[in-house]
Amino acid sequence: MTAAVSAAQLTSTHRPTLDQALAAIRARAYWSPHPEHPRAYGPDGPRPGTLAAAEGQAAFDALRGTRLDWGQPGTDGWTGGEISPYGIEVGVEYPHPDLDVLLPAMRAGMPAWRQAGPATRALVCLEILARISARSHLFAHAVMHTTGQAFPMAFQAGGPHAQDRGLEAVAYAFEEQTRTPQEAEWSKPQGRRDPLRLRKTFTPVPRGISLLVGCSTFPTWNGYPGLFASLATGNPVLVKPHPRAVLPLALTVRTARETLGDAGFDPNLVALAAELPDEGLARRLAVRPEIRIVDYTGSTAFGEWLETHARQAQVFTEKAGVNTIVVDSTDDYRGMLDNLAFSLSLYSGQMCTTPQNLLIPRDGIRTDAGHRSYDEVVADLAAAVDAVLGDDTRAAALLGAVAGPRIRERIEAAPGLGEVVLASRAVTHPAFPGATIRTPVIVKADGARKFWEGPEPDAPYLSECFGPVSFAVAVDSAADAVDLLRRTVRAKGALTVGAYTTSSEVERLVEEACLEECAPLSLNLTGGVYVNQTAAFSDFHGTGGNPAANAALCDGAFVASRFRVVEVRRPA
Amino acid sequence: MTAAVSAAQLTSTHRPTLDQALAAIRARAYWSPHPEHPRAYGPDGPRPGTLAAAEGQAAFDALRGTRLDWGQPGTDGWTGGEISPYGIEVGVEYPHPDLDVLLPAMRAGMPAWRQAGPATRALVCLEILARISARSHLFAHAVMHTTGQAFPMAFQAGGPHAQDRGLEAVAYAFEEQTRTPQEAEWSKPQGRRDPLRLRKTFTPVPRGISLLVGCSTFPTWNGYPGLFASLATGNPVLVKPHPRAVLPLALTVRTARETLGDAGFDPNLVALAAELPDEGLARRLAVRPEIRIVDYTGSTAFGEWLETHARQAQVFTEKAGVNTIVVDSTDDYRGMLDNLAFSLSLYSGQMCTTPQNLLIPRDGIRTDAGHRSYDEVVADLAAAVDAVLGDDTRAAALLGAVAGPRIRERIEAAPGLGEVVLASRAVTHPAFPGATIRTPVIVKADGARKFWEGPEPDAPYLSECFGPVSFAVAVDSAADAVDLLRRTVRAKGALTVGAYTTSSEVERLVEEACLEECAPLSLNLTGGVYVNQTAAFSDFHGTGGNPAANAALCDGAFVASRFRVVEVRRPA
DSSP states (O other), rough: OOOOOHHHHHHHHHHHHHHHHHHHHHHHHHSSSOOOOOGSSTTSSTTTOOOOOHHHHHHHHHHHHOOOOOOOOOOEEEEOOOOTTTSOOOOOOEEEHHHHHHHHHHHHHHHHHHHHHHHHHHHHHHHHHHHHTTTTHHHHHHHHHHOOHHHHHHHHHHHHHHHHHHHHHHHHHHHHSSSOEEEEEEEEEEETTTEOOOOOEEEEEEEEEEEEEOOOOOOOTTHHHHHHHHHHHOEEEEEOOTTTSOOOHHHHHHHHHHHHHHHTTGGGGGEEEEOOOOOOHHHHHTTOOTEEEEEEOOOHHHHHHHHHHHHTTTEEOOOOOOOEEEEEESSSSHHHHHHHHHHHGGGGGSSSSOEEEEEEEETTTTETTOOBHHHHHHHHOOOOHHHTTSSHHHHHHHOOOOOSHHHHHHHGGGGGGGEEEEEEEEEEOSTTTTEEEEEEEEEEEEOOHHOOSSSSSOGGGGGGOOTTEEEEEEOOHHHHHHHHHHHHHHHHSSSSSEEEEOHHHHHHHHHHHHHHOOOOOEEEOOOOOOOOOOOOOTTOOOOOSHHHHHHHHHHHHHHHHEEEEEEEEOOO | OOOOOOOOHHHHHHHHHHHHHHHHHHHHHSSSSSSOSSSSTTTTTSSSSSSHHHHHHHHHHHHHTBBBOOOOTTTEEEEOOOOOOOOOOOOOOEEEEEEHHHHHHHTTHHHHHHHOOOOOOHHHHHHHHHHHTTTTHHHHHHHHHOOOOOHHHHHHHHHHHHHHHHHHHHHHHHHHTTOSSSSSEEEEETEEEEEEEEEEEEEEEEEEEEEEEEOSSSSSHHHHHHHHHHHHHOOEEEOOOOOSOOHHHHHHHHHHHHHHHHHOOGGGGGEEOOOOOOOHHHHHHHHTTTEEEEEEEEEEHHHHHHHOOOOEEEEEEEEOOOOOOOBOOOOOOHHHHHHHHHHHHHHOOOOSSSSEEEEETOOOOTTTTBOOOHHHHHHHHHHHHHHHHHHHHHHHHOOOOSSSHHHHHHHHHGGGGSSSEEEOOOOOOSSSSOOOOOOOEEEEEEEHHHHSSSOOOOOOSSOOOOOOOOEEEHHHHHHHHHHHHHHHHHHOOOEEEEEEEEESHHHHHHHHHHHHTTTTTTEEOOSOOOOOOTTTTTTOOSSSBTTTSSSTTSSSSHHTTTEEEEEEEEEO
């Protein structure tokens, strides 16, 4: 095959970025090569060769109602028909796979991809990411109209932030594969006799086909780490998107296939497996012997099913958790309220990192605005949410749309869980009147130990209530809050924990609890950083050490078992 | 607690060794800080402060028939009574655990051990290894009289080589935990506004109690990687030895506990779980919720049971495989025969790395001694084994004793598997007349495709026949040999593959097969390096990518998931 993109071009274009990424994951300071502002993109702007806003919109409009046909082997029909949470039809059709044809076709390119070595694989992955980045304005619409995210978030989280997470995975994969040299000379002294001499080679080899089971809320952000970690370590990747959020990953697959072909590799190293309605394709795929790695984000039930049944594969899961904020005291009451109000509102609480339980002492808290009773704190927080979401246009840009009927049902059922201190209301989108948009609901709850201790506690806040429903839990003391936090993380998992305190003793207790229960902690966030956001190259997403996830994005453990090293030794 | 060994002492004594080990795992050239010659040890020799040969013997003799009581919490009785494969009684008694007392006691020291950080943990581990190294002559007798290894091997493999593997694991664990800095400042530009600033800490935290399920043949060599990888990453380690090989690991536990106490840590971070006869303690322990990591070496059946049932834990297994040697051609016929004869004889084939199937073309092979027919190759190999083992004293020092009745039964059953071209004979040990010592048996077998192709092949060489039984398999071509090699590795796993060839094409085919089936390859070994031996810091033991093992000793994947990183972030 002749390569339209040469190895030399890839190196000169992307090697500096790879080196910066390698430095970033070691330093964990702020870094990103992907501007997060939509205006940074466009052919005449600071990123020439990229789609401008209007071009992205036009490209998305042109895609609607079409069939994405890239000639994928083993296509036995077409499926699709996504409806945007904003009420418009996306209507793109995707290839449905005949696995007995597709899986062998995906394996055919493995030897050449393995022989390319870690550096070339990393650079090809960076070229894929660069082409995705250039189309960020298209991806933003694809993410918005499948997940329901508002455009600003769909652009940032679905575009540059997802690309950051993909690049981070490539950097980890490259580093892990190059910790062992390709060759070594070994010479063992034998006293007066000649030394024993061997020449050794060490080759990273892939495990097999990697399956990405995508999620409905952050298909690219949660999908790219596994996709790029597996591809960069030599494995073909089969992408099985959530049926409500196919388009962003289908466009990703298309870009990856184009790039692989241009670089002289088999495009079938990356393929799409879109499913028919109610087909349960992931369940069938995950236990195929050809599938040796699975990356999954979604419900705890299916995550645990995968961990139990896909025994032939390395399984990386991000499941559900119950995220807690301990509210003990603060020297910036206003900042705390505004920060929490934003965290609860962002994407209508449809983030795996959104706080659910706010643990507030029954006797109230000390603040720079004086002592505030539990009722006052709850009322002030409700008012802060109202203030953030007071204007419908601004509210819609923060809340996004509710994706799927189950979240709407949960909002409607919330009054049955306790006294509502902030009621949810419907918001009308200025451009999409068909969108279902709801503000968050906050429910009061009793955090006395009797409700959550013991073998069968019945407090409603001990279960995950995914969506914009949170609990203001009245606890008897800060120590009780920490115990409830521990219990919640241990039993239900957590992707985030937050705490507000001016007490070094409470801070110590919370920090110790998070270290022992293995949950990441954000302390006293009152400015423009929110507990639900993590930044690639610096923050780990999840820990892999509590029930919410068995892996962290992204660390050595996330990449190290995706490949193996085969040693060959010969007399020197 | 006051520490008898200070952090400063640990640093000055062991930091240079740790740094050398870190350099060694990156360079993978020859390196070891543990001399493998028995005469290197002794108070007046090059290793002052270490036991000399006579002292090791005396220490072992003094231990026989005693009770090892280090006051382990939750001791509800005593068990033991090992009988040496050399026919003498070892008769040491060990504490039997009440798990409901012992496991909580092991967890008590975790916070302080976590807070000590990766460097201190690594240095304490190096001090444990140094104290073990000083007692290598004692460990040699303990290994010899539990495993049946001959003294030279018991000394080297059970002493310095095992210590090397432990140190290697400590180095990997230290490197993995320190890839992320302890602290980072994060500052994200916000255009004309002030940047967002956070201060972040990253703490490696342990998973929980780590269980080591020891094996009967190489209790220290196979046990130290998991033990030290887990301890160095902050986890307490509970050691459950094989009931026939308790003493080497009990002495290890005793040394670790002494060292931890002297360094100011809780000795209960390492404990022993010796089992009652037929208790099945590993099965009960492995599924306890407190156990979060399991390291295991042994049968495929129990390894797969652990992988299936110990779902709450990270499970690292080394199981059985069927190791193959492809004999295609050689330019050193004598060297090949001698090398293979040694490999088959060493420790009576009781190594997981011993070759089992020698694939030899039916039409014979090209050699520097001219063309040799299949029958000639087989006869010459049998003669080479006879020559190596001709003298009983020398034979005993190479073969060691047969451990357990099942291997003897297998030797006796070998004639039922095919025509015997080399019969096994009994050897009398000069010092231990009660020892059961047997020379290897080689059986002819037909390697025509019909015997190993298809869904239910019935060739006897497709099953593992652990012990000194090997098959001279007549194949129709080198290409067939490679196909049979692939099939064997894929279905049964392999810890080693060897090949002899002067053909670059056959070499390429074998190498490609090993890369694709994920098995380590040794090519044309004719000198003093044997396919069954791997050297720490340079060779990986196993790949973790075929059914013989799900992990390699030792790489990043072996340590990366033994701990997790907890991030705490605060406004800067």
